[in-house]
Amino acid sequence: MNHSFDTADVIVIGGGVAGASTAMQLALRGRRVIVLERAMLGSGSTGRAAGLLGQLRSTRAATQILVDGVRIVKDLERRTGTQIFVQTGSARVASTYERAEEIRHHVALGKEAGLEVDHVDIADLARRLPYMRTADLVDACYCPTDGHLQPAELLAAYVRVARENGVRFETNSPVDAILVSSGRVQGVRAAGRAYHAPAVVNSTGPWSYLVAELGQSRLPTAALGHFYLTTTPSPQVPVDRLSPAVRDRQSRIYTRPEAGGLLVGMYEAEPVEYDMETLPPDFDMSQMRAARDQINVAMLIDAASRRFPFINERTPMAITTGIMTFTPDASPFCGQSPEVAGLFHCAGFSGHGIVQSPAIGLIMAELIFDGRSRYDIPQIEADRFFDVPELRDRATIKSRCVSAYANYYGKVVKGP
Numbered sequence: 001m002n003h004s005f006d007t008a009d010v011i012v013i014g015g016g017v018a019g020a021s022t023a024m025q026l027a028l029r030g031r032r033v034i035v036l037e038r039a040m041l042g043s044g045s046t047g048r049a050a051g052l053l054g055q056l057r058s059t060r061a062a063t064q065i066l067v068d069g070v071r072i073v074k075d076l077e078r079r080t081g082t083q084i085f086v087q088t089g090s091a092r093v094a095s096t097y098e099r100a101e102e103i104r105h106h107v108a109l110g111k112e113a114g115l116e117v118d119h120v121d122i123a124d125l126a127r128r129l130p131y132m133r134t135a136d137l138v139d140a141c142y143c144p145t146d147g148h149l150q151p152a153e154l155l156a157a158y159v160r161v162a163r164e165n166g167v168r169f170e171t172n173s174p175v176d177a178i179l180v181s182s183g184r185v186q187g188v189r190a191a192g193r194a195y196h197a198p199a200v201v202n203s204t205g206p207w208s209y210l211v212a213e214l215g216q217s218r219l220p221t222a223a224l225g226h227f228y229l230t231t232t233p234s235p236q237v238p239v240d241r242l243s244p245a246v247r248d249r250q251s252r253i254y255t256r257p258e259a260g261g262l263l264v265g266m267y268e269a270e271p272v273e274y275d276m277e278t279l280p281p282d283f284d285m286s287q288m289r290a291a292r293d294q295i296n297v298a299m300l301i302d303a304a305s306r307r308f309p310f311i312n313e314r315t316p317m318a319i320t321t322g323i324m325t326f327t328p329d330a331s332p333f334c335g336q337s338p339e340v341a342g343l344f345h346c347a348g349f350s351g352h353g354i355v356q357s358p359a360i361g362l363i364m365a366e367l368i369f370d371g372r373s374r375y376d377i378p379q380i381e382a383d384r385f386f387d388v389p390e391l392r393d394r395a396t397i398k399s400r401c402v403s404a405y406a407n408y409y410g411k412v413v414k415g416p
Contacts, residue, residue, distance in 0.1 A: 017357040018346050019204075023158070023167045043285060046354065048320055055067050077157075096138070097138060119139065184341040199342045231261035237310045241257050274323055
């Protein structure tokens, strides 16, 4: 047996966008990388993502990660000749005065960060989005440089560039052990085969807390269901492919154009909870289905219909459901485990894995081989909850993560 074939500088567990981006950035720095994926590349949360890209976040550091991510994506587009970023612009709308105050804070924060964002006249917004109900709106803002990333094209670009730089992707290779000796990672075992490396990256999405346990580590993430609908294109309600995305936080919904129809997703107050350890070994997220009479879907359709009157329970549409990975503060865990040297976590993106992945891959590559990053990253460090005793209990972790999901749109963000 050629043992050198199964030896690398870094082993990445998980073939979604976070793992593939990390592998690509490591390979661009000359590192030998093996990516191990339990099923097919992109068959987890990546394949069920909507990909909305709103660059403005609650902090300057988080905003910079997304702004730089757009630059990385544009470089990928040049390398591969594929369109990944669709720049539609995006609007936030307010139907209450509390939400209007939230928008004023949002605009001020955006201007401070150097983004092109400002209040927009409601009549102008109605002209841009003639299929949207605007009569109840009291304020709105618009950022022309926002849009969405196409998840499949993004993953394909990462994989292509990674392979061109020597990354080996092994599919249908579920990891069943992380090899640890004297407090340091040595490699992994997958599909009956041992792979050796001094660094292992856990980028396994909703399975991340279970994979962390394989490596004698803990990760306070929870697996939560998410739903969005996509209307069938209709000549009566044309949706231009460059129509602005919309976030209506009061209604808990986001939207963007998709293949001639409208995609509408929702952050409801009571998401579906999953225990990944109870799912079968061959669980395939791409096969998940949701009926229209399921309560979460019914709430989604109802909320969508109030903002977009052409949508109702009889509208031709597809329902997509998948599993997100949330953390107690809705920010990811990126960095080395405080318990095991050489074990790095890259998970818990809380619905933003697609849009954060371009810069996150760069951050992970820097952390693995430089021990630090050019970015200000305290809010995403992997060990930030290590000393919080209550977050060692799965029930408490799940409760905190559900609250983070429910408050993502439900909570009104107030300015200073």
